[in-house]
Amino acid sequence: MRCFLVRHAQTIWNGENRLQGHSDLPLSPLGLEQAKRVGAYFRALREAGVGLRRLYVSHLQRSQQTAQAIGSEIGLAPTIEPAFAEIGLGQWEGLTPEEIDARFAGAYEQWKTTPSMVSIPGAEPLALFRARVRQAFTAMLTAHQKESGDLVVVTHGGVIASLLADCVEADYDRFLRGVSLENAGVSAVNCRHVPPVVMWVNATTHLTSADDRPLWMGSAGATSSLPSSPSLPVSSSRPSQP
Numbered sequence: 001m002r003c004f005l006v007r008h009a010q011t012i013w014n015g016e017n018r019l020q021g022h023s024d025l026p027l028s029p030l031g032l033e034q035a036k037r038v039g040a041y042f043r044a045l046r047e048a049g050v051g052l053r054r055l056y057v058s059h060l061q062r063s064q065q066t067a068q069a070i071g072s073e074i075g076l077a078p079t080i081e082p083a084f085a086e087i088g089l090g091q092w093e094g095l096t097p098e099e100i101d102a103r104f105a106g107a108y109e110q111w112k113t114t115p116s117m118v119s120i121p122g123a124e125p126l127a128l129f130r131a132r133v134r135q136a137f138t139a140m141l142t143a144h145q146k147e148s149g150d151l152v153v154v155t156h157g158g159v160i161a162s163l164l165a166d167c168v169e170a171d172y173d174r175f176l177r178g179v180s181l182e183n184a185g186v187s188a189v190n191c192r193h194v195p196p197v198v199m200w201v202n203a204t205t206h207l208t209s210a211d212d213r214p215l216w217m218g219s220a221g222a223t224s225s226l227p228s229s230p231s232l233p234v235s236s237s238r239p240s241q242p
Helices: 029-047 061-074 097-103 107-113 126-144 157-167 172-177
Strands: 002-007 052-057 150-155 186-190 197-203
Touching (some): 097 107, 157 172, 157 186, 157 197
Antiparallel strands (some): 186 197
């Protein structure tokens, strides 16, 4: 059994590089197009013989809209799992990194290096966030361990980063600095192993338009709900083997 981890498509705040957390925004026009593209990606997988059996999604509308685009292409109704929601970022939500640094004495710059050491006013504690995501993922795998077919989880950048860090048993701070997870990017893990084995991270070429301009670059700013520092994403329409 494999699990495909899909980051939701772009919102207006993503395009403006504003942190979202639990703020519940819909997809932007660009995000709606990205959602169509990722839906077509999974339709192609199913047509190629990949047995997609279950589709999970967080309760936030940006992930639900993305999941609906996928589900309509592969004939699956999304199952809502609130524990797959993004980390709550308290008073940082709606702000850009520059605004956070100006209002909170350079806290975002510190967060880029050691997020676990930064206390965000009103935010969900990082340890509790990671625990709820880990528990929900484990429960999902346990529920379907005797079934054939693969799972799709439409969720958020912070959630995917947390799960991938667990898979490779990495320090979360260092892992978050070294991975890029674009809107509507697809990562995958092989869940037959404990912990699951990472197959690929951030496949995005299904988002490339006819003129070869990536759709996530349709606006000025970065696109992360939980931004990370620049890194080298693994991006391929034909994922490499483990």
